[in-house]
Amino acid sequence: MRILHLHCDHVEFTPTKKEIPAAEDIAPETVRVEEVLAAFIAVEKGDDDTVASKAMFQIGNVMERLGCTRLLLYPYAHLSADLAPARIALDILTAMQQQSKYSETYRSAFGWTKSYAIHVKGHPLAEGLKIVRSGGKDGSESDALSAESKIVxxxxxxxxxxxxxxxxxxxxxxxxxxxxxxxxxxxxxxxxxxxxxxxxxxxxxxxxxxxxxxxxxxxxxxxxxxxxxxxxxxxxxxxxxxxxxxxxETPIMYDSDHPSMIKYFNRFPARQYSIDSEGRQLFLRFAxxxxxxxxxxxxxxxxxxxxxxxxxxxxxxxxxxxxxxxxxxxxxxxxxxxxxxxxxxxxxxxxxxxxxxxxxxxxxxxxxxxxxxxxxxxxxxxxxxxxxxxxxxxxxxxxxxxxxxxxxxxxxxxxxxxxxxxxxxxxxxxxxxxxxxxxxxxxxxxxxxxxxxxxxxxxxxxxxxxxxxxxxxxxxxxxxENASHKLKKGEKPTFPLWLCPTQVRIVPVHDDTIPFATKLASYMNRRMVRTDIDERNESLGKRVREAEKEWIPYIIVVGSKEAANGLDGELSVRDRRGGSIINITIEQLISDIREEVRGKPWAMLNQPGLLSKRPQIMV
RNA sequence: GCUUCGAUAGCUCAGCCUGGUAGAGCGUUACCUUGGUAAGGUAAAGGUCGCGGGUUCGGAUCCCGCUCGAAGCUCCA
Structure with missing residues (x-):
């Protein structure tokens, strides 16, 4: 906040027309005040109630030194290039007026174009500028927020x-x-x-x-x-x-001067992202x-x-x-x-x-x-x-x-x-x-x-x-956290089956079995079971270990035996949650999985189906 | 915002105290290996040690400042 204070013989001002939508509703009357300290005030971004009290304290000091008992608070935007939103400025000015200990405290209308005449006294202390910044640990906590901490x-x-x-x-x-x-x-x-x-x-x-x-x-x-x-x-x-x-669907940003937003916005001004757009201050929704x-x-x-x-x-x-x-x-x-x-x-x-x-x-x-x-x-x-x-x-x-x-x-x-x-x-x-x-x-x-x-x-x-x-x-x-809770208890961490990025991992024993693995995977994916294939040139043990580290619920190792039996034969399925290897047909596995995820949304794999085609994202 | 800690290879980190050629594991790439249920082998590539200043013959290392991050505190409409 910037305050230009002038010790005056008299000030006279007349509101002529509303300048901004947030202007106060008042009857435009000419006011004349004699023997007064006129404080021209620009409320700046980041100013809050603490600034209001600090400013009044400083103005009080000046008044005392001058022996002046009449105060005029005059909103004056031209002192700063970094103004607070209009509603906040008005709140702060009102707060200053309320905190004033002088019985004759005047305030000119906010948001109006005014004509004015001023006669400043010719003594050395008559003119001065004060700059007031918010203090405290969180500069722009609102009144509401500080009151909140006092709730019983x-x-x-x-x-x-x-x-x-x-x-x-x-x-x-x-x-x-x-x-x-x-x-x-x-x-x-x-x-x-x-x-x-x-x-x-x-x-x-x-x-x-x-x-x-x-x-x-x-x-x-x-x-x-x-x-x-x-x-x-x-x-x-x-x-x-x-x-x-x-x-x-609604917009993600709102005008902080919109009448319905004011209360919400002012409650937590320090907690908003704000965006300037053509002179308007928009804030990103928080709900x-x-x-x-x-x-x-x-x-x-x-x-x-x-x-x-x-x-x-x-x-x-x-x-x-x-x-x-x-x-x-x-x-x-x-x-x-x-x-x-x-x-x-x-x-x-x-x-x-x-x-x-x-x-x-x-x-x-x-x-x-x-x-x-x-x-x-x-x-x-x-x-x-x-x-x-x-x-x-x-x-x-x-x-x-x-x-x-x-x-x-x-x-x-x-x-x-x-x-x-x-x-x-x-x-x-x-x-x-x-x-x-x-x-x-x-x-x-x-x-x-x-x-x-x-x-x-x-x-x-x-x-x-x-x-x-x-x-x-x-x-x-x-x-x-649920998963880590399980880990602490010595259990295997898992996600719910319908949320597993890969529900079934197929590990071909040998390159010759990759065609069968591919056939199996594409059949399962068509039946809405997210299935991928680890056909990298790594040992079987390592591929199983990595599938376990990804918390994949079912791992199918396919070798020449399975390939020979085709889609109707039994598969050797490592069941992470059951903790054992089960022999089960593809149809049975698919129907077990479909039963467990029934009623939940489904999406296809969001990664290449072949692990050799995947970039390493994290270790 | 405050306090504390941190920043070195793509990732996780060692080296710093006590200044002297930049390290490991994982990952990546290539080759070998064709393995039946939790880590097969060999090799290569990969770094302006967060930024700026100071001390020094010499700074990743010591000193100062800054930036960014994390945890805790405050907070969580």
Whole structure:
């Protein structure tokens, strides 16, 4: 912020016309002030509330020295070439006005073209320039964010029989991972300092890696990783479509001055990627909410249409987390987020929909190979909501059939009255939220979303925000952590069969058997079983070993015996999960695999079918 | 953002303390090998030791600054 302060005999100004869309709504009247310190102010990028207080402190010092008691705050863009977005500038100017200790504090209208006359006193201290920068550890934390840290929470554990026990009185001996979550969230105590195991695995399996040429937290996905990610994306989308969500696609960037965005944007200004485009400041979405709300705003809805559900899988949502907070696939700056909003006519409809989505989320995680023993449920809600709807929480804990963590707030601070999350607990003691749903009582009004009720009166819907799986990258993180959990227990790590980049690896014993191997592989691929062939000039033992290192569930070694028997004969199949070599026909193997992956999306191999044709991606 | 640690071959890392010809394993390439269920053999290619400065006859190595990365902290709408 730059402040040009002038000690004046008098200042007179008249707003003549609105200059920008965000201009204040005021009646344009001429104002004349005598014996005043006129502070011409340009609010710059990165300025925040701390700048407002610092500026007022400095202005106070000047006022005292001059013996002046009248202050005029005059927004003046021409002092800087690096201005803050209009809405933020207005917020800060308003904050300065409110913080002023002078009873006669004037502020000229923001966003208006003004004519003005000024008479500056002729003494040495009459003119000065101050430059104020934001301080503190995170320069542009908003008011909302700092207020958030002051929220008072009450923590409980609720058991399936409905008992609520204050956290400090609960005995965790039988629920160690819930204790991890509880400590993690309430005491803000974190786990060990081991490197997260999934990072090494994501590299070794050629799934994903850091991209040094991008910003931190923006990953590259190799063919194997892209295949896995794409299958998960398709599966989640399919599940939400079957549940009744209708898929839309919305822009990834929004105008930070758009009236509906202001509140969202200002809440976390330091956490956005922003882009300048022809003088407008755009920010990259950090969720799918705006896009869907802006669509719903333009719908003509009746109560008969509700509940109505919109869905988008955002690739990507962006959150510019602090650099030190990023961690492998667990915490990113660009991530893929399925987000399904249900517009509900009233609270009872919202509550019954919440229940459906809780089960949807549970099923989705289960089908992806993330079971209930790997995650813990947290429910956060306001005291009022709890008192009026105790059975809602009770119902959730019964469905989960394990104790859950409850965080209760005296008053509503966020836009929701209730939120639940499934928190994955990893092997190094970290909790990471996957699925979530919220009951939002604010944004229907805020985004002007309306439906007409049975009395022909417009109403704002209650909105549920559900991500049935959480970020797709996090699902992969959880699958890799599951695998590393198995490793620690001395078991063989695996992916769910439908997600394996290669489901069957064929290893020909001898060059003569390559034609048969090729015939076999192409038959299986046509039958939707991802099959490849390792015909490299390597020893049999080495090729089997490498297939095992890739976690390939089935390895078929074909020699002259199999080639002679043809497609009808029995094959010698190494079953990784069963831990033995089985003799089975091709038809039986295909039908076993097809049975196991039934209902899941399928894609063909995303690599050359012959290993000799593949570049080495990772060691 | 703060603290700590790190940056040497495509990858994983040794060498640095104690300055003097740039190392290993894996991978890649070629040849040999034709092997029946977790590593067959031989050889070759491959490096501006992150960038800049300083000390020194001489710096991957010691000193200073910078850049980038990771972990932890704070944080996670």
């Amino acid at each position: 929470s009450y923590w409980y554990i609720m058991t399936p029989d409905g008992t609520m026990t204050p956290l400090k009185d609960y005995n965790f001996t039988k629920n160690q991972s819930l204790e991890v979550l509880a400590r993690y969230e309430s005491a803000k105590k974190r786990g060990g300092d081991d490197r997260p195991p999934h990072v090494a695995l994501m590299k070794r399996l050629a799934i994903a890696d850091y991209e040094p040429a991008s910003d931190q937290g923006n990953m590259r996905f190799y063919p194997n990783g892209r295949l896995i990610k794409s299958l998960i994306e398709r599966y989640v989308t399919k599940s939400v479509r079957e549940y009744g969500g209708f898929e839309v 799918a909410c705006f896009g869907q709300f802006l669509i719903a705003h333009d719908f003509q809805m009746s109560y008969k249409n509700l509940p109505y559900k919109l869905y988008e899988l955002t690739r990507y949502s962006f959150r510019r987390e602090q650099s030190g907070e990023l961690a492998g696939l667990r915490r990113l700056r660009a991530f893929t987020m399925p987000d399904c909003h249900a517009f509900c006519a009233n609270m009872s409809q919202a509550i019954s929909e919440l229940d459906v989505r809780f089960n949807l989320s549970k099923d989705v995680l289960h089908e992806m190979g993330i079971e209930q023993d790997r995650y813990e449920v947290a429910v956060r809600l306001t005291e009022d909501f709890y008192n009026e709807n105790k059975d809602v929480v009770l119902n959730l804990v019964r469905q989960h059939n394990k104790p859950i963590l409850v965080e209760m707030w005296k008053e509503r601070f966020f836009y929701f009255v209730l939120k639940w999350e499934f928190n994955y607990i990893d092997s190094v003691g970290r909790a990471t939220s996957l699925s979530t749903d919220q009951i939002d009582v604010e944004n229907g009004d805020h985004f002007g979303i309306e439906f007409v009720d049975s009395n022909n009166k417009p109403q704002n819907p209650i909105i549920l925000h559900n991500s049935p799986s959480g970020a797709i990258e996090r699902v992969i993180y959880a699958l890799l």
